[in-house]
Amino acid sequence: MSLNRRELLGGAAALTTAGLLPRVALAADTIRLGSILDQSGPFDAYGKPMAMATQLAVAEINEAGGLLGREVEVVAYDTQSDMALYSQYAQQLTRQDRVDVVHGGILSASREAIRQTMRKTGTLYFYNVLYEGGVCDRNIFINGVTPAQQVEALVPYAMNNSGKKVYILAADYNYGQITARWIEKFVRDNGGEVVGTDFFPLDVSDFGSTIAKVQTAAPDLVIAPLVGGPHLSFFRQWAAAGMKDKIALASTTLGVGNEHKVLTPEEGNGIMCAYNYSQELDTPENREFMARWAAMFDGDQSMHEIAVSHYHGLHTWAEGVRKADSIEREAVIEALETGVSITGPGGKVTVDPQTHHAILDVHLMEMRDQKMAVIETLPQRAPIDTQAVCDLGANPDDNTQYEIEI
Incomplete structure (x- = not known):
């Protein structure tokens, strides 16, 4: 199932009018969450399930009463796998749509196009994809494996x-x-x-x-x-x-x-691999997540590593807002830097205050009959590569992607 821009712009309000969730009494003004993803073009196999993860996580947040008594509204753009559109939509989200946070980007080039715009405009940014490591920037939180x-x-x-x-x-x-x-x-x-x-x-x-x-x-x-x-x-x-x-x-x-x-x-x-998530993870959290996903998306089972990492990132941000009791950027950052944790379909995910990366489980897997069979779980692995070059406590103004000496 794919999501078009009109559907995502409606956020959870569209879901409630469709009868998928009960209406929750919330304040009239919304918290605006910006989403920039490749929902069409060569990278849509990554981006479409990430957009669905956005819809599911926001629906769950709103069903639970929203944040600060306010509903979360999604403002989303499809970059069509065009790097130039990342810069354009990042500007639009911050300067015209005036969102409170942005979640998005898939390739590293798209992350860097978004990241500098977010710094200049003072908009909190979450990048929720596995990547090469080394980004050191207090305005970004990264949930993918390094x-x-x-x-x-x-x-x-x-x-x-x-x-x-x-x-x-x-x-x-x-x-x-x-x-x-x-x-x-x-x-x-x-x-x-x-x-x-x-x-x-x-x-x-x-x-x-x-x-x-x-x-x-x-x-x-x-x-x-x-x-x-x-x-x-x-x-x-x-x-x-x-x-x-x-x-x-x-x-x-x-x-x-x-x-x-x-x-x-x-x-x-x-074929052997190692990720934070597999549909074959036999845990209560994953079974419940897969059931909720299937219920929302008519039996669809397209969730994958990057979509789940994105889902974790959205709930991590929400937990930071709750802890801060504020949507203000600095307050949320300080709350997340206390080491906020959530438990999701990939296991426990904890913010590493030093780097703003995630401490998480990694599962060794082997592909068998179009499934990723879990062989062994390595719990709570820290991003020690980025920790070697990044200390945001000591250097809060850092704005570098380090090529770590190997």
Whole structure:
């Protein structure tokens, strides 16, 4: 199910008039929450479920009485996977719509386009997506996993199940480039060797020559931080070439947009990954979340890692507002910096005051029959990579994305 802009603009008020939720008596003036996401274009597989997560979380907040006795209203824009529109809509949300907080962005480039506008206008910003780490900015809170939380766990697990020789295939922008360096570090730390690294623009979909190169290098394991629909072609072509059962595969991105449900079992089975969320998590919180999602969206089950991270971010912000007893930016920041926690479908999520990143569970997984089977849970992993370069208590005016020395 997709959400159009008119539907999202109505926020929870539209939901109540549709008869999905009981009307709650709230004050007339609303708290305005800005949303900027790719709901169409090449990245809509990520953005549409994130928009649905926004709708669900806001409906839950309003059903519980809103915040400060006021209803939360969503003001949303579809960037159509166009980076230029992120800057345009960020300006519009802050200067014309005058929202109280913004949640949005998917790729790192979109985050940076939003982040500087939010700083200039004094608007609180939440970025709720796994990324390469290193952002140090007191005006932003980040709920996605970083390499020290995810890659550090995945690499030894994957190597123990395959061998010490690793080949890296990564998206050619800052996420892929920086993540590839983290992979190399953790391969070395675990006694392994990187025998090759290749980078691919986001529109590349032909991996025939690359697969031949990998065959020649003869690694034990390929780790693939590849991003987006065209890069999904690699996994299909790898299986078609008869390589899936010869050389093990792991990925830091496959599955975050439910790509494992697009691949056939023959193409996807056995691929290893590590994320904060899987639909297969057998916890009361996840079972309840999935039931609420299905009830709101007519049986839909498109929730994924990034959508759930976004959902966590929305409820973390709401908890900060409650603790602050205010919507004012500085008051909410100070409240969140006390180490606010929520428990959601991915487990417990706690704000790290030093970096404004999340402390969270990471689950080692393997793809089996279009599902991400949970093998092991590593509880409450801290963003130690970003902690090494960022201390917002000591340097509250910092405004840097550090390329962490690896």
